[in-house]
Amino acid sequence: MVKAIILSVVGVAGLAGATGLYAASDSDAALAKALATRLPKTAVTSIDCGRIAALCEVQAGQNLFYTDKGGRYLVIGRVYDMETRQDLTAARLLEISPETLVGGAARPTVAEPEDQQAVASPANPAPVAGRTQKVALDKLPASGAITWGAGQQTVTVFSDLRCGYCNQLHRTLAAMNVKVVERPISVLGTRSISDAVICSSDRSKALTRAYNREPLDGAKKCDTSGLDANEAFARQNGFTGTPVIVRSDGAVVHGYRPREFLESWLKGAN
Numbered sequence: 001m002v003k004a005i006i007l008s009v010v011g012v013a014g015l016a017g018a019t020g021l022y023a024a025s026d027s028d029a030a031l032a033k034a035l036a037t038r039l040p041k042t043a044v045t046s047i048d049c050g051r052i053a054a055l056c057e058v059q060a061g062q063n064l065f066y067t068d069k070g071g072r073y074l075v076i077g078r079v080y081d082m083e084t085r086q087d088l089t090a091a092r093l094l095e096i097s098p099e100t101l102v103g104g105a106a107r108p109t110v111a112e113p114e115d116q117q118a119v120a121s122p123a124n125p126a127p128v129a130g131r132t133q134k135v136a137l138d139k140l141p142a143s144g145a146i147t148w149g150a151g152q153q154t155v156t157v158f159s160d161l162r163c164g165y166c167n168q169l170h171r172t173l174a175a176m177n178v179k180v181v182e183r184p185i186s187v188l189g190t191r192s193i194s195d196a197v198i199c200s201s202d203r204s205k206a207l208t209r210a211y212n213r214e215p216l217d218g219a220k221k222c223d224t225s226g227l228d229a230n231e232a233f234a235r236q237n238g239f240t241g242t243p244v245i246v247r248s249d250g251a252v253v254h255g256y257r258p259r260e261f262l263e264s265w266l267k268g269a270n
Contacts (some may be wrong), residue, residue, distance in 0.1 A: 031056055034071030037194050052079060052088065062096055064089055078240075090187050090241070134250040144183055144226025146197065148204040151177040152222050153266045156232055158244040161194060162185040165256035166243045167211045172259050178266065182207060183230045195224050 028047045035044055035058070042060055045182035049056035055066045055075065066075035078089040122254075134230035137156055145156075155178055173180050193210050199222035200206035206216055234244070245253045247266060257265070 024191060028056070031067070031069060031071045035067070038071060047195050050057045051092075053151075055079070057092065059096065062093070062094060064096075087187055087189070092188055092222050108168055133237070134253040135233075135246060135252055137246060139185065140233055141226045141229055143223060144228075145200070145232045146182045146184075146203040146207045147179070148172060148182070148207065149176075149178055151178045151179050153162050153177075154179045154181060155184060155262075155266060156181040156246040158230065158239055158242060160183050160185060160190055160242040160247070161197065161210045162188050162190045162208075163242045169243050169245070169256050170207075170211055172262065174261060176262065178262075185231050185239065185242065186227075187240075191227070198222065198224055198227060 005100040028049050030045055031177050044058055044060050046059040047067055056069055058065050081088055159185055161183055196216040197210050199220055
């Protein structure tokens, strides 16, 4: 059961819905009819009221939004299951379109039906146009990191251990003369894998095994509060997808970058 939802709600009873829907049940069909009346410009392609308690998931192409079963309230945002520590919206977007999470800016997106705009919140801060993001990593505990590689330059990577482009970035950095501080965050519901890596006697080796989808043997229970700190830091700074690359001076790049870019970008550190 979903124990918490971080999102914004917009009343849509007064808006004027979508056509060509696929509805999984009679109740979904009734909702489809309501949306067809209220959101005529939104090309909704499917509705599922059985996936998340008290909410109906509405797919519009490769985007998602949510509504109540009566179609009165429009919910724009991300749904988190606090029991499994999974971003349910991100997981569904990955199912719908893998490149949504692991390509480009690596940020899952939610639909913005009609002209409505998502409301920024501490968990989903609005981007500031024209500003280069910088963060301070000094308060993050070492217990939440896997340090590997060697070199004069250090780069920190926030990664999900089932993210394809995180794996590709891992391989790219392994071929470079750079020290990597990898901080796992669970975007795709992979916290149990991160726990196993952090609790391994050889974190670096376990990290590679995790990316290769190999069994993680011999991991014991340990203090994983460092991973909690990683995820809290990611939320506070709007790291809604992976990988996120942070230079030693705090400069941030979202998404995978090839070796040529990284070599040049890392030289720009203060």
